[in-house]
Amino acid sequence: MSAPRLSDSLVLALSATLALTLSGPAAAAPETEVNLYSARKEELIKPLLDRFTEQTGIRVNLLTGKAEALLQRLKSEGRNSPADLLITVDAGNLHQAKSAGVTQPIDVETVNAAVPANYRDPDGHWVALSVRARPILYARDRVDSGQLSTYEDLTDPRWKGRICVRSSDNVYNQSMVASLIAADGIEAAETWAKGLVANLARPPQGGDRDQIKAAAVGECDLALANTYYLAGMLDSDDPAERDPARALAVFWPNQPGQGDGRGVHVNVSGVALTASARNREAALKLVEFLLTPESQAWYGQVNGEYPVREGIDISPTLVGFGPFEADDLNLGRLGELNAEAVRVMDRAGWK
Amino acid sequence: MEVVLNQTPNAAAPSGRRVVWRRPEFASGLFIGTLALLLALPVLVVLGSVLVPASEVWRHLASSVLPDYVANSLLLMLGVGLGTLFIGVGTAWLTTLCRFPGRRLFEWALLLPMAMPAYIIAYTYTGLLDYAGPVQTLLRDWTGWGYGDYWFPAIRSLPGAVLMLSLVLYPYVYLLARAAFLSQSVAVLEVGRTLGNGPWGAFRRVALPLARPAIVAGVTLALMETLADYGTVQYFGVATFTTGIFRVWLGQGEPAAAAQLAALLLVFVLTLILVERGSRRQARYHHTAQRHQPIRRYHLHGWGAFGALFVCLLPLLFGFLVPAGQLAVWSWTRAATGFDARFLSLTLNSLSLAGGAALLALIVALLLAYAQRLIPTSLVRSSVRLAGMGYAVPGAVIAIGVMLPFAWLDNALDAWMRATFGVSTGLLLSGTLFALLFAYLARFLSVSLQTVESGLTRIRPAMDEAARSLGLRPAQVLWRVHVPLLRGSLLTALLLVFVDVIKELPATLALRPFNFDTLAVRAYELASDERLADAGPAALTIVLAGLVPVVLLSRSIARSRHVQSP
Numbered sequence: 001m002s003a004p005r006l007s008d009s010l011v012l013a014l015s016a017t018l019a020l021t022l023s024g025p026a027a028a029a030p031e032t033e034v035n036l037y038s039a040r041k042e043e044l045i046k047p048l049l050d051r052f053t054e055q056t057g058i059r060v061n062l063l064t065g066k067a068e069a070l071l072q073r074l075k076s077e078g079r080n081s082p083a084d085l086l087i088t089v090d091a092g093n094l095h096q097a098k099s100a101g102v103t104q105p106i107d108v109e110t111v112n113a114a115v116p117a118n119y120r121d122p123d124g125h126w127v128a129l130s131v132r133a134r135p136i137l138y139a140r141d142r143v144d145s146g147q148l149s150t151y152e153d154l155t156d157p158r159w160k161g162r163i164c165v166r167s168s169d170n171v172y173n174q175s176m177v178a179s180l181i182a183a184d185g186i187e188a189a190e191t192w193a194k195g196l197v198a199n200l201a202r203p204p205q206g207g208d209r210d211q212i213k214a215a216a217v218g219e220c221d222l223a224l225a226n227t228y229y230l231a232g233m234l235d236s237d238d239p240a241e242r243d244p245a246r247a248l249a250v251f252w253p254n255q256p257g258q259g260d261g262r263g264v265h266v267n268v269s270g271v272a273l274t275a276s277a278r279n280r281e282a283a284l285k286l287v288e289f290l291l292t293p294e295s296q297a298w299y300g301q302v303n304g305e306y307p308v309r310e311g312i313d314i315s316p317t318l319v320g321f322g323p324f325e326a327d328d329l330n331l332g333r334l335g336e337l338n339a340e341a342v343r344v345m346d347r348a349g350w351k
Numbered sequence: 352m353e354v355v356l357n358q359t360p361n362a363a364a365p366s367g368r369r370v371v372w373r374r375p376e377f378a379s380g381l382f383i384g385t386l387a388l389l390l391a392l393p394v395l396v397v398l399g400s401v402l403v404p405a406s407e408v409w410r411h412l413a414s415s416v417l418p419d420y421v422a423n424s425l426l427l428m429l430g431v432g433l434g435t436l437f438i439g440v441g442t443a444w445l446t447t448l449c450r451f452p453g454r455r456l457f458e459w460a461l462l463l464p465m466a467m468p469a470y471i472i473a474y475t476y477t478g479l480l481d482y483a484g485p486v487q488t489l490l491r492d493w494t495g496w497g498y499g500d501y502w503f504p505a506i507r508s509l510p511g512a513v514l515m516l517s518l519v520l521y522p523y524v525y526l527l528a529r530a531a532f533l534s535q536s537v538a539v540l541e542v543g544r545t546l547g548n549g550p551w552g553a554f555r556r557v558a559l560p561l562a563r564p565a566i567v568a569g570v571t572l573a574l575m576e577t578l579a580d581y582g583t584v585q586y587f588g589v590a591t592f593t594t595g596i597f598r599v600w601l602g603q604g605e606p607a608a609a610a611q612l613a614a615l616l617l618v619f620v621l622t623l624i625l626v627e628r629g630s631r632r633q634a635r636y637h638h639t640a641q642r643h644q645p646i647r648r649y650h651l652h653g654w655g656a657f658g659a660l661f662v663c664l665l666p667l668l669f670g671f672l673v674p675a676g677q678l679a680v681w682s683w684t685r686a687a688t689g690f691d692a693r694f695l696s697l698t699l700n701s702l703s704l705a706g707g708a709a710l711l712a713l714i715v716a717l718l719l720a721y722a723q724r725l726i727p728t729s730l731v732r733s734s735v736r737l738a739g740m741g742y743a744v745p746g747a748v749i750a751i752g753v754m755l756p757f758a759w760l761d762n763a764l765d766a767w768m769r770a771t772f773g774v775s776t777g778l779l780l781s782g783t784l785f786a787l788l789f790a791y792l793a794r795f796l797s798v799s800l801q802t803v804e805s806g807l808t809r810i811r812p813a814m815d816e817a818a819r820s821l822g823l824r825p826a827q828v829l830w831r832v833h834v835p836l837l838r839g840s841l842l843t844a845l846l847l848v849f850v851d852v853i854k855e856l857p858a859t860l861a862l863r864p865f866n867f868d869t870l871a872v873r874a875y876e877l878a879s880d881e882r883l884a885d886a887g888p889a890a891l892t893i894v895l896a897g898l899v900p901v902v903l904l905s906r907s908i909a910r911s912r913h914v915q916s917p
Contacts, residue, residue, distance in 0.1 A: 041879075041880060042868070042876060061865035063864070064872075065860045065861060068601040069747065069750065072751060072754060073782075076758035076759070077758050077781055081778075169594060169597070207880075208881070213482075214482065216483070218499075219482055244483065339602065339605070341602075342603045351588050
């Protein structure tokens with residue numbers, strides 16, 4: 001009987017250790033708190049949440065992470081999920097959440113009035129909170145903006161060895177190719193991706209800021225990057241960030257008169273109300289709060305994103321980028337076409 | 352081959368006792384099997400998806416990116432395998448059995464790179480060696496060259512990834528090889544010397560073969576870590592199996608195909624494990640002499656001493672001093688804003704998680720390794736192997752493997768309680784620290800298991816039998832004979848898991864409860880936004896938090912071996 005005794009004592013120790021470390025989220029009375037799963041990083045949402053708590057007394061429990069993982073967690077937790085809201089930094093994942101059946105309509109008059117229709121799900125399952133544009137950035141000293149016109153034109157041989165873009169693992173590139181599929185069809189998008197890969201100055205690597213820095217030092221002349229990265233670098237106190245950004249300028253492609261004139265590719269960060277939400281009222285209050293003019297102005301001031309609401313003052317840096325027409329494709333399409341976009345990029349050899 | 356120097360009485364247990372033992376042995380075998388199966392659950396969940404057909408995706412993958420994934424993963428493994436082998440074994444030999452200036456410092460300092468997460472060293476070297484970084488800028492200032500006038504190796508490449516991973520993973524080999532060299536009987540080496548072997552001969556013919564199980568275990572750990580790496584290869588744009596899994600899963604929304612890729616990754620791992628087992632089967636080396644005498648170290652002079660110093664300095668310099676220096680510079684520029692009040696709670700969270708997980712993993716590893724020795728049935732052996740597979744599975748995949756069954760269990764229980772008693776129990780396990788600790792255990796058990804096992808193989812079975820014949824029960828054999836002999840291995844196991852958990856990111860990110868962040872989460876959030884300098888304070892603290900146990904335990908291991916400098 002000796003062997004089981006050994007096992008027993010160790011198991012006892014094991015379970016005691018586990019019991020000590022086990023702790024669930026503290027239960028609180030309903031509607032005094034909201035549980036938020038956020039793919040927006042803590043730094044880029046917490047100040048707003050703190051202000052919300054100050055104004056309403058509603059506590060916000062925050063869990064940040066990658067959108068896909070949060071969505072997976074939401075799906076597996078099902079109707080018992082503690083999450084009331086899901087915030088993502090791209091439309092594709094909001095669409096995936098809706099398709100997975102883990103969301104419910106946000107039917108609030110003020111929300112519908114504040115957000116233009118193409119920045120909302122047609123059935124109301126998600127609304128955008130901020131807009132992120134992905135234009136062409138060019139080196140001021142080597143490129144004349146008159147040479148630029150559309151995304152499609154980037155495959156022209158005259159750009160050979162002159163373009164920088166990050167890996168196709170990134171959802172911003174996946175969404176961009178999805179928008180090209182929506183505009184030009186799968187075959188044309190694949191030809192485009194192949195042409196772009198042929199014109200790259202170096203194998204895709206790093207993030208968007210890396211592309212900006214590479215273009216600034218001359219590894220390439222054009223970079224595809226989201227504007228808030230450029231804005232963040234321009235507003236930085238660190239010369240290593242600021243100086244490269246100053247060497248580049250924004251070109252808004254596909255504006256009226258250029259190609260099909262559909263507008264520059266934009267993506268959004270947005271929010272969905274979960275199907276399992278137990279703090280529905282408080283959650284909707286938070287959504288409304290995130291769309292107030294003050295909160296909307298914050299996105300632009302702090303993170304260089306464009307407000308989703310019209311008539312909001314944007315930062316001088318963003319004003320300096322100039323006005324643009326955005327592609328008015330309903331952003332749910334980006335989610336529908338995402339898998340196809342990845343396969344297109346695989347076939348095109350976009351690393 | 353069995354090296355026997357001190358003849359110990361080889362007392363076999365009387366055969367009559369075996370009969371009495373059969374039932375408890377079966378019961379504990381079953382218990383061990385169940386425990387191992389439970390720990391393998393996340394991996395099994397992933398493997399389970401193999402049954403879902405996804406031939407369409409596979410056709411696409413095979414015709415486009417799969418050859419790249421295979422080639423890159425194999426090259427990465429080959430490079431990191433060779434890199435960690437040479438650095439780890441070379442430095443372990445020099446610091447253990449040679450005498451040269453700085454040896455005592457290197458003894459523990461060579462472990463420092465282990466505190467450096469691979470993705471963080473990748474970020475720092477990119478910052479340093481990029482075109483716009485200080486190294487190339489200095490080069491241009493000195494020479495007057497401009498862009499395109501000179502060739503400079505691209506750090507963000509496959510060779511770059513090999514270098515980064517080798518620099519932070521070689522301590523696994525160093526640690527295990529050194530423990531093995533230290534535990535080798537001095538007599539064996541002296542016999543080698545009297546037979547006319549010089550330092551190199553003694554190393555090649557005697558010490559190396561004796562340390563082989565430990566070295567192979569170290570390299571296996573390094574390679575499993577390599578296969579599971581996502582942060583470094585993703586940042587460097589090197590398409591491997593792991594980046595492929597994420598791409599297929601998240602980008603294409605094909606969880607079944609992604610799970611199949613993960614299963615293929617496990618085939619790599621199984622091959623590794625079989626190779627390792629195979630290398631042990633040919634020969635068993637047991638540490639027999641219990642007389643520990645101070646090791647007589649080879650005196651190195653002149654160029655020899657200089658060479659040894661140089662060889663030990665390089666990995667320390669590039670694996671730790673340079674990147675930590677860069678982090679310190681970044682932290683200095685952010686000193687005012689980086690270390691806020693929340694910093695303390697982040698650090699405490701990281702430390703307590705890592706401590707808890709390390710202790711748990713040690714207990715379970717000891718249980719499994721010991722059960723394997725005591726009840727060497729195929730059921731026990733194979734279930735223990737199964738439980739150790741999680742190490743090569745990317746953390747995010749393990750996270751899903753924990754999330755799905757836990758949520759299923761929670762929801763099934765909740766539904767049953769609602770139906771039967773009209774009470775909702777909600778989620779009992781999902782989203783708790785328990786789920787997170789379980790994931791760490793599933794992922795890192797292999798680390799403590801391999802370390803404990805390689806320690807156990809050096810204690811010959813004759814000693815168990817002798818102890819048993821003297822009337823000790825198996826539990827007493829463990830506590831009174833093995834634990835004291837294993838102290839170094841146990842501490843090593845504890846330290847390795849602790850440092851691994853401090854650095855762990857994907858599972859923490861996916862499974863942690865509300866309002867619970869760690870240093871790694873903080874560093875990642877800023878670094879992934881390409882705010883490397885802002886990530887400096889958190890990254891530096893991860894490194895510092897990892898340093899304390901590294902140094903403490905390294906010294907304690909050296910002491911436990913009664914090694915004194917001559």
